Amino acid sequence: CxxxxxxxxxxxxxVVDTLLFRPPPQVQDPERIVRLxxxxxxPPFGTNTSSITGYxxxxxxxxxxxxxxxxxAYTYSQKASLGRGVDARRVRVVxxxxxxxxxxxxRxxxxxxxxADEDRPDGPAVVVLGYGFWRASFQNDSGILGRQLQLGRSSYTVVGVAPERFTGVNLENVDAWVPLTTATPELxxxxxxxxxxxxxQIIGRLGPGGREAAEREATLAFRAEDVYSGGDSNAVALLGPVQHARGPELSQNARVSMWLTAVSVIxxxxxxxxxxxxxLARALQRQREIAVRLALGAARLRLARQLVTESVLLALAGGVAALLVTLWVGPVIRAFLLPDIPALASAVDGRVLLFTGGVALLTGFLAGLVPALQVGRADLTPALKAGAGEGRYRRSRLRSALLVGQVALxxxxxxxxxxxxxxLRNVAGQDFGFDPAHTLLATMDLRAAGYRPAQINQLNLQxxxxxxxxxxxxxxxxxxxHFGWATASSVSVPGRDSIPQLKAGGPYYQRVTAGYFxxxxxxxxxxxxTPADRGSPVAIVNETMARLLWPGESAIGKCFLVGSDKRxxxxxGVVPxxxxxxxxxxxxxxxxVxxxxxxxxxxxxxxxxxxxxxxxxxxxVRAALQQTAANLPYAAVTPLADLVAPSIRPWRLGTTMFGVFAGLALVLAAVGLYGVLSYTVAQRSHEIGIRMAMGxxxxxxxxxxxGQGVKxxxxxxGIGAVAALAGGRVLSSLLYGVSPRDPLVLLGAAVIPLxxxxxxxxxxxxRAAKVDPVVALRYE
Structure with missing residues (x-):
């Protein structure tokens, strides 16, 4: 257990240490590094806090x-094409x-x-490779320096390799770094x-002036840039830890950390x-022994300390076994919870060892405290009597209370x-407006490869x-x-002064060929x-647009103006x-259109x-695309389901996280109930014998x-359901299409432990039903 x-x-x-506390590997004095x-x-959306800004x-x-x-300043890792033709592949570049x-x-x-003189708009195209990428792709070849690599449409010269395990200050895999101002126009x-x-994103190393002065100066600069501050005289720049999950904007990683901590503590x-x-059951079995030792002059504190020590030793042994559990399942759980985050350390390192030892000591102390307190309040007289079963049985209330607490949690x-x-069922089963289960999305960054719009269109049609x-x-x-790409356009309806504005912005539009839907x-x-519609002033609108612009009537046959087009x-048609x-x-x-x-x-x-x-x-599909012309960049071909999956992941993660830990807690509670009832049967065999002798x-x-176990x-x-109802508001913002007071869930949660x-x-x-009355009635 x-x-x-x-x-x-x-x-x-x-996992939580990786997200919140562990400093980025290889970074010096991380406590002096801040994220802006x-x-x-x-207006009208309220206050916004973000680490994303402009050059x-x-x-x-x-x-x-x-x-x-x-x-x-740096970017999140960007996807870029390395090489050309059928051997091209996608790499992650910062x-x-x-x-x-x-x-x-x-270093x-x-x-x-x-x-610094290489980081300019017309600077040389140079690249620093990530250590893992260098090792996997170039087999630790020290002759990589000076070699030319095709990134996008340019040829970059390799000037260095980053240190081992260094991935920057964001929790993401990185294959290469390139100069910001040199590569930005292309990538x-x-x-x-x-x-x-x-x-x-911007990071800084604090100087002697300290955090307050740096924050004040950054705020003045922010307010001076009206485009970024929006003219808000109360706009402020804030300095947060280098760990992004601990910043003032509550990230997904921070939410994951809080819930992981909460369920693991439960x-x-x-x-x-x-x-x-x-x-406690073991201590009650030793009650007569303890009573004799107390009667002979042993100090209660000493006996209580002995029980706590035994509990701590037992917990430390459990801690050693826990390390084996962590070594075995730790990498699997971390890969599931953090699929896009590199493993910055082994599943068991010095920090995990210290934590495990501390938790084992605390658990042993808390677990041993209950029988120790019982010893401190023990009454010698009934315990010293022969067959002191009644006194022992009265103390079963505490054991029952502990079991009730386990079930409630x-x-x-x-x-x-x-x-x-x-x-999860509601999110994954909803109408996405398309069928992600049978559709592929293929993209190729031909613009970065140097193609002009007309050439890109001609090649794509081929x-x-x-x-x-x-x-x-x-x-x-x-x-x-396409999915992940939105372009807005101004729209007007003849005879109307304006159209409704939505929080999501828009209206958005796409140009598509026949057969798109x-x-x-x-x-x-x-x-x-149809092919005959190419160039014609026709359009298909979604249901929201049809409902808002022509409420209560069919949108088919109506018309609207797009931008400066007078047609x-x-x-x-209308689509979901x-x-x-x-x-x-x-x-x-x-x-x-x-x-x-x-x-x-x-x-x-x-x-x-x-x-x-x-x-x-x-x-x-990838082969067909890259064979259309020579020296094409990498073609990314992805099932739409895989593109949608990351946005469903929070609910999938929550389901798995709560499900696994609920199953583990249920097993522990069942083991506890089995153990206590087995002890109760042993202690009540005399009573059971009398009952059977009486018919x-x-x-x-x-x-x-x-019935005793079920009660x-x-x-x-019941207590757990009430607690879940009281705490349901905490979960409500994380749920979709279901109330935290859903009766079906509450009923199922109550029936399962029963x-x-x-x-x-x-x-x-x-075992109790097989007690022999003759044997049970014999005096112990």
């Missing part, structure tokens, strides 16, 4: 905030200023980092360094109560698992023709705009586009709202509907003992 409880907490500590956040009002604000703070010893590595105090494992798009762009409390109950976890499972003839392809289409598996009310786009970025998001107006050859925009993706499993088409049947005895579980389930209690009680109850 202790091994499972402590092992669960040690494993979760390793920017808080301002965004002009970074340069202004760097030049004016003298309380920083150094300042650096764009960072030249001050990034010196600020962090890291290269090989070569050097790029210099992030033209104009990304201009005012109004948002793609950078499991530890269940294990602690379990062991305390078993130790377990029920709260079962309720959490049930609520998350219902939420690719589309190849895909349509590919075996296993049911339908295919091209689109300007068939490829996406989207039903169309009205008719879909009124006639609506020929399609998710743009996440599985759950606010409704927005969205419309579709036919693709035109003379468009200044370029195709961003191809969509392919598979007849069978979309995974089986990934390799053939009680074996079925009566069986029912008596099973304890019923009381615990069934488990009945099963756990059956074996000792069966």
């Amino acid at each position: 202790l091994a499972l409880g402590i092992g669960a907490n040690a494993t979760i500590f390793g 956040y920017f808080r301002r009002r965004l 002009p604000l970074y340069t202004l703070i760097r030049e004016s905030a003298r309380s920083f010893d150094a300042l650096a 764009l960072a200023s030249a001050s990034y590595f010196p600020l962090l105090g890291v 290269p494992a090989l070569g050097r980092f790029y210099l 992030m798009g033209p104009g990304s360094l201009n005012r109004g762009s948002y793609f950078l 499991v530890l409390l269940v294990a602690c109560a379990n062991v305390a109950n078993l130790l 377990t029920v709260t976890l079962i309720v959490g698992a049930g609520l998350f499972a219902r939420s 690719m589309l023709a190849r895909l349509e003839g590919l075996p296993g392809v049911e339908a295919a289409a091209a689109t300007i705009g 068939a490829a996406m598996g989207t039903p169309v009310h009205g008719r879909a586009f 009124c786009a006639g609506i020929i 709202d399609a998710r743009r970025f996440n599985a759950v998001e606010d409704a927005s107006m969205h419309f579709y 036919p693709f035109t050859d003379d468009s200044s925009e370029f195709i961003t993706a191809l969509v392919v509907r598979a007849r069978g499993r979309p995974q089986d088409l990934v390799a053939p 009680a049947r074996r079925g009566n005895v069986l029912g008596l003992m099973v 304890i579980a019923a009381l615990g389930a 069934v488990v209690a009945a099963i756990a009680s059956y074996v000792p109850a069966r």
Whole structure:
């Protein structure tokens, strides 16, 4: 029991330590490094706090905030194509200023980092490789220095290799770093360094002036940049720890950490109560021995200390077993909970060892405290009498209370698992506006490879023709705009002064080829586009747009104006709202127009509907795309289900997390109930013998003992259900389409421990029913 409880907490500590407390590997003096956040009002949405900003604000703070010893800017890892043709692959690249590595105090494992005079718009294309990428892709070849690598459309010279385990200050895998101002126009798009762009994070190393002075100077610079502060005179810059999850904006990692900690502590409390109950039963078995020792002059404190010491030794042994549990399941749990975060340390290191030892000592002390307190209040007279069973039996109230507490804590976890499972079913089973189960999305960054919009469109249409003839392809289409990509447009309706504005912004639009809705598996009310519609002023709108602009009437046949186009786009169809970025998001107006050859925009993706499993088409589709022309960059071909999955992951994680820990707590509670009832049967054998001698049947005895276990579980389930109702508001913001007071979940959470209690009680109850009255009635 202790091994499972402590092992669960040690494993979760390793995860939480990675997210919240462990400093980034190889970084020097991490306590002096801060991450900058920017808080301002965004009418009508309220206050917004974000660490994402733009290059002009970074340069202004760097030049004016003298309380920083150094300042650096960098991006999240960006996907880039390495190489060309069929051997091209996707790598993760961070764009960072030249001050990034010196600020962090890291030293290269090989070569050097790029210099300040190399980090300029017309600077040389140089790259620093990540250690893991260098080892996996180039087999630790020290001759990599000076070699040319094709990233995007440019050839980059390798100048160095980062130290082992260094991945920067964000918890993400990184393959390479490139100079910020040199690579931004190509990898992030033209104009990304201009005012109004948002793609950078800023870190700083505090100088002698301290945090308050640095925060004040950064705030003055932030307010001076009206584009970023929005003219808010109360806008402020905040300094947070280098660990992003501990910053002022509550990240997903921070939420995960809090819930992981909470559920693991509950499991530890269940294990602690379990062991305390078993130790209490053992102490009561030794009651006569303890009473004799007290009568002979032994100090109560000494005997209590002995019981606590025995409990601590038992817990330390459980701690050793817990380390084995952590070594075995730790990497699996961490890979599931943090799939995109590199393993920065082994599952068991010095920090985990210290934590495990501390938890074992605390658990042993708390578990041993209960029998120790009993010893301190023990009455010698009844204990010294022969057959002091009555005195022992009266003390079963405490054991029952501990069991009730275990069941109550377990029920709260079962309720959490049930609520998350219902939420997961609701999220995953909703109408996404397309069919993610049978559709592939193919993207290729031809712009970064140097192609112009007209060339990109021509090449994509050639690719589309190849895909349509590919075996296993049911339908295919091209689109300007896709899942994860939204373009807004101004819209007006003839005869109206304005249209409604939504929190999600918009309206958003896509240009698509004929067959797009068939490829996406989207039903169309009205008719879909045909090849004859190319260039015609027609449109298809989503249900939200149809409902808001033409309430109570059919939108088909109506028309609206797009931007400066004087032609009124006639609506020929209505489609369900399609998710743009996440599985759950606010409704927005969205419309579709036919693709035109003379468009200044370029195709961003191809969509392919598979007849069978979309995974089986990934390799053939990628090969067909990259064989369309020579030296093409990497083609990313991904099932839409995989793109939607990350936004469903919080509910999947919550379901698994609460489910696993609820199951573990249920096992611990069942073991505790079995142990206590087995002890009760042994202690009450004399009473049971009398009952059977007086005519009680074996079925009566069986029912008596099973009923005792079920009554304890019923009381615990009731208390747990009440606690879950009281704490349901904490979970409500994390749920989707289900109330924290869902009666089905509460009923199931109450019934499960009753069934488990009945099963756990059956074996000792069966043993009680087999008691021989003649043997039981003999005087002990």
